[in-house]
Amino acid sequence: MAEFKDAPPGASMLQKTTVWFENRFPTAFAEYKKHMSEYYAPKNFNSWYFFGSLALLVLVIQIVTGIFLVMHYKPDANLAFASVEYIMRDVPWGWLVRYMHSTGASAFFIVVYLHMFRGLLYGSYRKPRELVWIFGCAIFLCLMGEAFFGYLLPWGQMSYWGAQVIVNLFAAIPFVGPDLALLIRGDYVVSDATLNRFFSFHVIAVPLVLLGLVVAHLLALHDVGSNNPDGVEIKAKKDPRTGIPLDGIPFHPYYTVHDMIGVGVFLLAFSAIIFFAPELGGYFLEYNNFIPADPLKTPAHIAPVWYFTPYYSMLRATTDPMVNVFVVITALGTVGALLKGGLSGLARIGVVVAGLVVIALLKTFDAKFWGVVVMGGAVIILFFLPWLDCSPVKSIRYRPRWHKVMFAIFVVFFFVLGYLGIQPPSDIGTLIAQIGTVFYFGFFALMPWWSQIGEFKAVPDRVTFQPH
Amino acid sequence: MSDSAAALPPGGSTEGAVDGSRRTWIAITCGAGAIGGVATAVPFISTFAPSERAKAAGAPVQVDFSALKPGEKMTVEWRGKPVWIIRRTPEQLASLKKTDSLVADPNSDRKAYPTPAYAKNEWRSIKPDVFVAVGICSHLGCSPTDKFTPGPQPSLPDDWQGGFLCPCHGSTFDMAGRVFKNKPAPDNLEVPPYMFLSDTSLVIGEDKKA
Numbered sequence: 001m002a003e004f005k006d007a008p009p010g011a012s013m014l015q016k017t018t019v020w021f022e023n024r025f026p027t028a029f030a031e032y033k034k035h036m037s038e039y040y041a042p043k044n045f046n047s048w049y050f051f052g053s054l055a056l057l058v059l060v061i062q063i064v065t066g067i068f069l070v071m072h073y074k075p076d077a078n079l080a081f082a083s084v085e086y087i088m089r090d091v092p093w094g095w096l097v098r099y100m101h102s103t104g105a106s107a108f109f110i111v112v113y114l115h116m117f118r119g120l121l122y123g124s125y126r127k128p129r130e131l132v133w134i135f136g137c138a139i140f141l142c143l144m145g146e147a148f149f150g151y152l153l154p155w156g157q158m159s160y161w162g163a164q165v166i167v168n169l170f171a172a173i174p175f176v177g178p179d180l181a182l183l184i185r186g187d188y189v190v191s192d193a194t195l196n197r198f199f200s201f202h203v204i205a206v207p208l209v210l211l212g213l214v215v216a217h218l219l220a221l222h223d224v225g226s227n228n229p230d231g232v233e234i235k236a237k238k239d240p241r242t243g244i245p246l247d248g249i250p251f252h253p254y255y256t257v258h259d260m261i262g263v264g265v266f267l268l269a270f271s272a273i274i275f276f277a278p279e280l281g282g283y284f285l286e287y288n289n290f291i292p293a294d295p296l297k298t299p300a301h302i303a304p305v306w307y308f309t310p311y312y313s314m315l316r317a318t319t320d321p322m323v324n325v326f327v328v329i330t331a332l333g334t335v336g337a338l339l340k341g342g343l344s345g346l347a348r349i350g351v352v353v354a355g356l357v358v359i360a361l362l363k364t365f366d367a368k369f370w371g372v373v374v375m376g377g378a379v380i381i382l383f384f385l386p387w388l389d390c391s392p393v394k395s396i397r398y399r400p401r402w403h404k405v406m407f408a409i410f411v412v413f414f415f416v417l418g419y420l421g422i423q424p425p426s427d428i429g430t431l432i433a434q435i436g437t438v439f440y441f442g443f444f445a446l447m448p449w450w451s452q453i454g455e456f457k458a459v460p461d462r463v464t465f466q467p468h
Numbered sequence: 469m470s471d472s473a474a475a476l477p478p479g480g481s482t483e484g485a486v487d488g489s490r491r492t493w494i495a496i497t498c499g500a501g502a503i504g505g506v507a508t509a510v511p512f513i514s515t516f517a518p519s520e521r522a523k524a525a526g527a528p529v530q531v532d533f534s535a536l537k538p539g540e541k542m543t544v545e546w547r548g549k550p551v552w553i554i555r556r557t558p559e560q561l562a563s564l565k566k567t568d569s570l571v572a573d574p575n576s577d578r579k580a581y582p583t584p585a586y587a588k589n590e591w592r593s594i595k596p597d598v599f600v601a602v603g604i605c606s607h608l609g610c611s612p613t614d615k616f617t618p619g620p621q622p623s624l625p626d627d628w629q630g631g632f633l634c635p636c637h638g639s640t641f642d643m644a645g646r647v648f649k650n651k652p653a654p655d656n657l658e659v660p661p662y663m664f665l666s667d668t669s670l671v672i673g674e675d676k677k678a
Binding site for chain 1: 513516517518519522526543545547548549550603607608609610611612613623634635636637638650652654
């Protein structure tokens with residue numbers, strides 16, 4: 001407990017007030033120093049580092065617009081669709097608030113995908129930042145839930161049938177699936193009960209968890225310190241007198257001002273979309289969702305919103321022949337593990353038994369179930385990235401050229417999978433999605449092996465920085 | 469319990485002097501608390517289950533299909549799901565012979581959506597011409613669209629005999645709602661319990677067994 005201080009004699013009114021608060025709420029002052037004025041961030045951040053603060057900005061936009069939308073929206077299957085149209089047509093400026101919220105959802109995913117890719121580029125998930133990454137992945141998962149629950153609320157055709165498909169995914173889980181789907185819907189079909197609970201999840205439950213995770217993400221980050229484009233630990237070289245990292249600079253005012261540029265550019269693009277193309281050609285708001293939900297008629301083509309389509313593509317790619325491919329891959333992996341050697345007799349038996357069990361399971365359950373496993377696994381595998389990447393350097397800058405090629409192919413496949421998920425199913429599309437799915441999982445699962453191979457460049461002692 | 473000493477300050481005088489009976493009581497208290505916590509969670513989780521009103525809403529539906537001409541389909545709502553009534557033409561019934569070898573489960577033997585015994589025949593219906601089925605794909609719950617015209621057409625095989633196509637993931641079904649092989653849907657379309665009241669009316673959701 002800090003000692004009670006007195007303002008110096010002849011102090012101004014402002015100084016006296018500050019001292020009065022310092023004596024009664026010292027935490028606020030300590031935290032301000034810890035996270036703003038005395039948080040030393042590396043001075044060599046580039047444009048990739050805008051997306052963290054932008055994600056926070058979009059979160060605030062979503063919360064504020066959401067609060068105002070709830071004032072006019074009615075979570076009732078008979079009233080929901082009309083109440084959204086009421087917001088759009090009759091509530092003064094309601095269209096703006098609603099378009100900010102719907103565009104904000106897509107903007108959130110754009111910003112978060114870029115933020116995650118930054119982490120991948122510069123190895124920001126590596127020791128000692130594993131927990132920062134894991135909290136981040138949990139935020140991503142929450143965000144997906146939030147987007148899914150929110151998408152049902154306008155109660156349009158896409159809302160209804162999208163929810164129908166995703167809830168039925170859970171029904172594919174062996175044994176407990178059908179009961180679980182019933183518990184999620186609260187009815188035998190997607191209905192008013194489903195709409196009401198999704199409303200509750202969307203406006204209360206998930207946002208609370210999300211906020212908690214964002215706080216954990218930031219606290220953990222500020223405990224270990226930010227990574228940077230060189231992947232150099234700035235805490236390793238400190239000024240001997242002050243103990244401040246030589247390559248660090250106080251977050252406030254340097255990066256707060258710096259981030260304002262990012263905010264400006266972002267808001268320029270964000271407003272342009274809101275005012276000139278709020279539906280963005282059917283990608284941000286799907287046209288079929290302007291038709292009220294009809295439980296008796298599925299639209300001719302249903303697809304999730306763009307941010308889910310890479311994973312949706314993987315779900316659709318998991319057909320019976322694809323499960324056979326998984327069987328072959330499992331068999332090859334088992335044989336490979338045996339041939340590689342270095343295993344004791346007991347471990348060899350263990351590998352063979354594990355391989356056979358996996359193959360038996362693959363053939364026992366429907367491809368439908370494995371599609372769900374693939375889709376979920378594609379997100380869950382991200383959590384393990386800190387331990388999958390065994391490269392001797394963190395940053396892409398010092399990795400071999402062919403690692404950059406691997407990253408580039410990964411990005412291309414991610415976009416291709418996303419594109420295919422928007423399109424109606426076709427034979428050639430399914431084949432490409434299957435190749436993309438195998439590459440996606442291969443990229444992560446084989447990372448412990450491939451990330452160590454090649455000619456790495458020497459990492460400098462200090463960050464590379466050109467004052468200007 | 470053995471690592472509890474590590475929590476004490478180094479060189480603490482209480483090291484090694486753990487009161488065993490207090491530890492036991494703490495363990496019992498924690499256990500009782502956990503049981504209480506789980507018991508409290510049960511009513512909250514239970515609120516997720518379908519309400520009594522939702523359960524009661526599954527009443528049978530009576531349908532008059534006298535206006536239905538051969539080759540036509542009508543849709544009625546039963547338990548919130550679309551139920552189709554189709555008066556099949558002799559050609560459509562004949563096509564079922566040709567699709568026998570192409571469908572995954574020709575005799576509807578799979579147990580996920582058991583076909584009622586009175587409809588477990590080559591037409592999957594009580595009367596050969598009147599086909600009654602729940603219009604929900606067994607894959608992920610979309611409602612398939614009618615593709616009654618035989619012959620080659622987009623997203624369908626060239627030897628198409630007439631049937632249904634699910635728009636979501638491309639599963640195809642023949643005129644008896646049987647799913648074709650190597651499609652995402654694992655099961656045939658569900659045949660609900662139903663019975664005829666007269667030649668031109670039937671009731672869905674109730675059969676003579678009940």
